[in-house]
Amino acid sequence: ANIPFSLNVGELLREAWDRYQLPLALTEVHMACTREEQLRWFYETYQTCMKLKKEGVDFRALTAWSYFGSFDWNSLLCVKNNDYESGVFDIRSGKPRATALAGMIKSINQGQPYKNNLLDVPGWWRRSDRLIYKPENEILCVPNSVAENTEPAVPILIVGATGSLGSAFAKICHKRGIIYYLSERGQLDIASDVSVRKTLEAIKPWAVINAAGFARIDEAEVSTETCYRENTTGPVLLAEISKSMGIKFVTFSTDQVFNGEKRKPYSVNDQTHPLNFYGLSKKIAEEQIGNMNPESLIIRSSCFFNPWHQNDRLGMILRSGLNSDRQIFLPSDIIMSPAYIPDIVNTVLDLLIDGESGIWHLSNQEETTLCDFARLALEMAGLNENIVSAVPSSKLDYAALRPSYSVLESSGGITLPLLNHALTNFVHEFYKEPSFQVMNQSTL
Incomplete structure (x- = not known):
């Protein structure tokens, strides 16, 4: 029956x-559960x-x-x-x-x-x-x-459809039952007043999450205009117009706003002194957005890793692990605090729903070098960690200076899961990805 x-x-x-x-x-x-489900349940x-x-x-x-x-x-x-x-x-x-x-x-x-x-x-x-x-x-x-409202639900606007962060926001919003609109570069020019206003007036979101930006640290040293446009001009304009329309705004910054001279985790109250142009573009954006739209939520984080994105750096290292002949050289003297994107996205959505503002630091609690981080991921994935060789950063011909220490102290008591837990989840999700399945079959 x-x-x-x-x-x-x-x-x-x-x-x-x-x-x-x-x-x-x-x-x-x-x-x-997540914040919106707590609200719905009560x-x-x-x-x-x-x-x-x-x-x-x-x-x-x-x-x-x-x-x-x-x-x-x-x-x-x-x-x-x-x-x-x-x-x-x-x-x-x-x-x-x-x-x-x-x-x-x-x-x-x-x-x-x-x-x-x-x-x-x-x-x-x-x-x-x-x-x-x-x-x-x-x-x-x-x-x-x-659930009886027949009117279309008001969405979140996610800027940055093709990027690792933007696509993760879309995936997790879908899972959490949060209506969203994912804009692509051709649909919205964040540095154009006309384009931004037209998009916001058409979509009428209750929040804008800027997950776009110029993230190539070395290339930023030579492509300064493009970097500044995408990391400073665009986010500042988005924040300004969002404020004028009563829309909440979220954007992302970086650990690269610090110079690395401090040898313990940086708090949100520490002075910023970027060593590279990428960090400078983020620092200026932070200052201008904070002054002009203090209700904005600005998230500083470091070294994202995302199992769902084809171009994720850690994912590419794991793919290389299936062919142990390929040697990878990573710095042994750059210490940072990695951030698992699914943990970041879920926490940011909760903070947004809570109405939080200002600068927040989010990371997976532990510090490590890029080299040790990659080796640990390979080991946990059951792959050959010896394909990663440790070298001084001075031997890697980086165009941009990088802080030797940029560990972030999480804000407001927010603690993301430990790095081992995050890497366990990363490996589990990575092995489920279709791109890995196809690649793994080709090596058999």
């Missing part, structure tokens, strides 16, 4: 009321309870759990991994930081209407993409009022 299933908490509460006729309350209304429950109350059910209370989050609750405190699960407030910095849930609950308590574009999409528990194997005659639960 085909048995319809339902995830409608209202039906369960109604059953309880009809049977016992006693006052009802829902406590610990919380979901361990708001759906709130709307359901208010509907029952209007129908005569004696509903007394609705509470969130937990107000200040919890540590290691994912193992019921059986394993001490210091895994933090954010609640209404995030306390990892030592001072409670209000998340988007705090704003929602405050509005509800004050009897004010709450509007958030992310509520226009149903939660994952109401989306068919939650199922790996769908029943042949699946009967989906009836959408609640959160």
Whole structure:
């Protein structure tokens, strides 16, 4: 028999009321997940309870759990991994930081209407993409009022369709049920006032994420005009027009704004002294955007690695690992803090939804050299790490100077997973990529 299933908490509460006729309350209304799903879960429950109350059910209370989050609750405190699960407030910095849930609950308590574009999409528990194997005659639960909006959902505009960062934002937004529009270079010229205004007026996004930019550090030394246009002029213009239209803005900077003279992780309060033109272009963009649109969110990070992008540097090294005859020379004297793009993207989306602003540092907590980083990845992938040889950076004919130490101290208590954990995920995702499967078959 085909048995319809339902995830409608209202039906369960109604059953309880009809049977016992006693006052009802829902406590610990919380979901361990991404921020927008936390919002959707709590708001759906709130709307359901208010509907029952209007129908005569004696509903007394609705509470969130937990107000200040919890540590290691994912193992019921059986394993001490210091895994933090954010609640209404995030306390990892030592001072409670209000998340988007705090704003929602405050509005509800004050009897004010709450509007958030992310509520226009149903939660994952109401989306068919939650199922790996769908029943042949699946009967989906009836959408609640959160999902009944027939108007097109307001998107995030992601600038930089072909880049590693932009494509990762698109992939993860899709997974999280966040509506987005991914613009390509031919569609939007970020350094053109006319092009930017035309695009924003047409798409009407609630946020702009600038994931584009000139990232070739050595080439920037000779292509200074192009680098400045893509890393400074364009982002500043995007930030300015976004502000004028009431649109949130996110952009990315780099560890290259520092000179490396400090021998402990750089904080957001440390002075910037770039050694190369790429870093200078980012430094100027930071300053101009911060002065002109202080509500912007600026993310500093370092040495991205992304398993989903064909041109990812670490991915190309792993592909070389299938042919151990090819030797790769990497510097042994440049120390940095790598950043796994999926971790970065998920964290940035949460910060954006929380309404955070200013400069934030994000990295996977550990410092390493480029050489050791590549060797560790090869070893974890079961490949020959000896194809990587350590050399001084002075032997690599870099056109641009690089800081010898550019480790970033994560901001606001935000801690991304440890590097080993990130690399484990990278290798797992890398081996699933179609490009690897084709390449691996060709070597058999």
